[in-house]
Amino acid sequence: MKVQKIYVESKPYPLYILLDDEYRIVDIVMKYIKFLDNTGKAPNTIKAYSYHLKLYFEYLKQIGKEPEQVSFEDISNFVGWLRSPTGQVNVYHIIPLEAIRTETTVNVIINAVMSFYDYLERLGMFEGTSAFYKETRSPKNFKSFLHHTTKHKGQKINIFKLKVKKKLIKVLSQEQIKTLLIACNSRRDKLILMLMYEGGIRIGEVLGLRHEDVVTWDNQIKIVHRDYNVNEAFAKSKRERVVDVSKELMRLYTDYIIYEYDEEVGGDYVFINFRGPNYGKPLRYHSVLDLFMRLEKKTDIVVTPHILRHTHATELIRSGWDAAYVQKRLGHANVQTTINTYVHLSNDDMKGKYKEYLQRRDSINE
Structure with a gap:
């Protein structure tokens, strides 16, 4: 399969289509890409989704199924397929192999696939995306900002999302x-x-x-x-x-x-x-x-x-x-992104604060 860049006369930027092994356009992916473009998704996002769906359709070919035929187990196996160095489906190793994609990368690809299935369900071509999500509700003693607008609705969480190890961000001196x-x-x-x-x-x-x-x-x-x-x-x-x-x-x-x-x-x-x-x-x-x-x-x-x-x-x-x-300076859409990403404490931060504490304590005892 191949992702092909194309130029449309009415668009100042390129779009992307998915071609099968015989260089025929995968029609349903082309319609989905058009939907993304019409709803204002960034060109780089559309490009990334095209390549993510290429991987998914390669997996579907390997298991011999069409997109509308997949089960919950098929999506689960796809997560394993993305991480398996052999690329084989339903092969289990006694000794764990090193994954070729990080948890973050797998989550990005799975999010694109989930978005694709949400689109298919709205078209009436697929039923059962509810099995791909779980609903969570905020604790009774917690009320988020504007909670009254969503207090009767649960938050949908992707079941296939992998837990990502929290890493301290690398910075330079x-x-x-x-x-x-x-x-x-x-x-x-x-x-x-x-x-x-x-x-x-x-x-x-x-x-x-x-x-x-x-x-x-x-x-x-x-x-x-x-x-x-x-x-x-x-x-x-x-x-x-x-x-x-x-x-x-x-x-x-x-x-x-x-x-x-x-x-x-x-x-x-x-x-x-x-x-x-x-x-x-x-x-x-x-x-x-x-x-x-x-x-x-x-x-x-x-x-x-x-x-x-x-x-x-x-x-x-x-x-x-x-x-x-x-x-505001970085251009994050949400302040929570800034907090989650950058308000972290390294070992050096902790050591520095402890030294400050010792200096204050010693000055009091003098």
């Missing part, structure tokens, strides 16, 4: 950040790193920046959602936000424009290719990922775009920022 910046070969590369580290800006938002989004006189970066970018980089949220940055970062942007940027071929995108057949064209995701691989090789520092974003958010929290301010 100030010295590591400096080392990475020194290892950069150009102002462009330094600017990319600084926007992610100092602004907490996502990689898609960085690559989608236009010069009109950079407010030099007020040291601000505007994060604007656009339906389509040539390099297929998209802002995750449709909400526009403004990120304040330092004068030093804005000076780096100015130097980049003066000394490195070719205005004749660059157009309105901030980040462009410097060499090769794509000279002057907007940078794509893989170019930035290659940059991070080169930096890791030069410095022995494991770094990704999200590690820089995590580092920025963690520094804000540790310096006393309220979670609501961090949420």
Whole structure:
């Protein structure tokens, strides 16, 4: 099976269809993708769902069933199939094998499949999605905000969702950040790193920046959602936000424009290719990922775009920022996401607080 990118005349961005082994369009998936597009799902989300459903339809082929024929047990086996290194169905090993996908990745794929079945049930093509969920109710002594709007309804939870081990977020030290910046070969590369580290800006938002989004006189970066970018980089949220940055970062942007940027071929995108057949064209995701691989090789520092974003958010929290301010700066849709992700305590945090406690105690006893 294959996921094929297509361009529709009325759409400024590409869509994706699923082809079977004989290169025929899988009609029901195409209708579902159209539904996602019509209901405003982001192009990157549609792309991801297409690849997740490709895996699911490969599994269906292996068990010899159509989507509307599956049972609760089939979906359960699919979870195991996703994690099995052999890809075999109904094969049980005495010695557990190492999973090829993390719990988080499996959950993302299963969520896409559950959404697909919700769509099929609304079309009347499938019955029984209620078996895929369990309902939970809040404790009687707990009332959530706006609880009166849902007090007679239970919350649906995906039964197949795997428990994810809580991991402390990896962050970098100030010295590591400096080392990475020194290892950069150009102002462009330094600017990319600084926007992610100092602004907490996502990689898609960085690559989608236009010069009109950079407010030099007020040291601000505007994060604007656009339906389509040539390099297929998209802002995750449709909400526009403004990120304040330092004068030093804005000076780096100015130097980049003066000394490195070719205005004749660059157009309105901030980040462009410097060499090769794509000279002057907007940078794509893989170019930035290659940059991070080169930096890791030069410095022995494991770094990704999200590690820089995590580092920025963690520094804000540790310096006393309220979670609501961090949420707005990062562009999270819900403050709970910010709290769950970044309000964490590492061993160093605990040691630091204990030292503060000892100092206060000793000062009282003196």
